[in-house]
Structure formats: structure tokens, C-alpha cells
Amino acid sequence: MDTAAIIVTVVGLILAGFVLWYFFFSPHQTASAVSSSSGVQEVDITVKGGYSPNVIEVERGKPVQLNFYRDEENSCSEELLMPDFSIRRDLPAFQTTLVELLPQQAGRFEFTCGMGMLRGAIVVK
Template identity: 70%
Template sequence: MDSSQILVTILGTGLIGFVGWFFFLAPHQVAAAVSSSSGVQQVDITVKGGYSPDVIEVQKGQPVQLNFYRDESNSCSEELLLPDFNIRRDLAPFQTTTIEFLPEKAGTYPFTCGMSMLRGSLVVK
């Protein structure tokens, strides 16, 4: 093996490690919903190369309002899927899209973009 092959192998291994860390081990931003005076739990989420925060904690049995502000025009983030609640919405670029639902069972429910590249979790307690 010559030096260029060794360098490419080292760089490739490093990139594979980075991708694994980024998707599986990187710290998540967790946000607990804030209840309004009317009892609706609200969370503001920014969509820009991912969801921020990407872990949302809410209480079961209380209405939830998720406000997704899409701060980009990347085609991957144009759709939001929350399959356990039968929610599928288009997110307009540089606008806020509000999604309302009532979580009735405790558990962890994933939400993704239409391509399943951007991921987040809804934790119902």
C-alpha cells in the first residue's frame, strides 16, 4: 500500500465514524412543552438541516400545538410526517406551520421529513 492509499483509508474511516456519531450518538436538544392558560401544550421547532429541538416532551391527555418554522428551502424538509398520529403536512419555506393533536397514550413517537433523513421524537409522558 502506498501513502495515498493509506491516507484515503484513514480519511474514509474517519468520515464513517463521524457519520455514525452524528446520526446515533450526537447530543439531542430536548424541550418540554409549555402549557398556555387554555391548557394547550406548545413547542416552537425550527427546521433547518434538522429539527431544533429534536426531542419534544409533552403530557398525555392534553392538547399539543407544535409550531414548525421552516428556516430553509431545502427540498428534504418540505414535508413533515408524524405517522403514529396520522399527520402529514407540507411545511412552507420561511413560514410557521402549526400542527395540533391530542396524545392519548404515553410513549415515544418519531417524526421525520418526507425522505426520513431529518428525525425527531415526541415523548408523551
């Protein structure tokens, strides 16, 4: 291998490592749901290149309202999938979409965009 091939290989490995870290090991923004006077746990989530916050902590057995505000037109973020709750929603750009659910069991439940690239989780305690 000549010098140029070695440099290209090293840069490629560094970029691949960064992509793996970004999608799987980067720090997550965690938010605990806030209970309203009616007992509904609410969380506001901004969708812009990802979900912020992307980890939501809620209590089991209490209704949850997630307010997804999609602050972009990127086609990847136009759909929300929550397979464990049988929820699929379209997220219109620059609008808030309400998602209501009632978690009955404790655990970690993943949600994604329609392409599976944007990821988040609901942690039920």
C-alpha cells in the same frame, strides 16, 4: 497497499464514523411543552438542517400544538411525517405551520422529514 491508499482508507473511515455519530449519537436538544391558559401544550420548532429542538416532552391526554417554522428552502425539509399520529404536512419555506395532536398513550414517537434524514421525537409522559 501503498501509503496513499492507507491514508484514503483511514480518512474515509473517520468521515463515516463522524456521519454515524452526527445522525445517531449526537446530543439532542430537548424541550418540554409549555401549557397555555387554555390547557394546550405548545412548542416552537425551527426547521433548518434539522429540528430544533428535536425531542419534545409532552403530557399524555392534553392537546399539543407544535409550531414548525421552516427557516430554509432545502427540499429535504419541505415535508413532515408523524406516522404514529397519521400526520403528513407540507412545511412552506419561511412560514410557520401548526400541527395539532392529542397524545393518548405514553411513549416515544418519532417524526421525520419526507426523506427520513431529519429526525425528531415526541416523548409522551
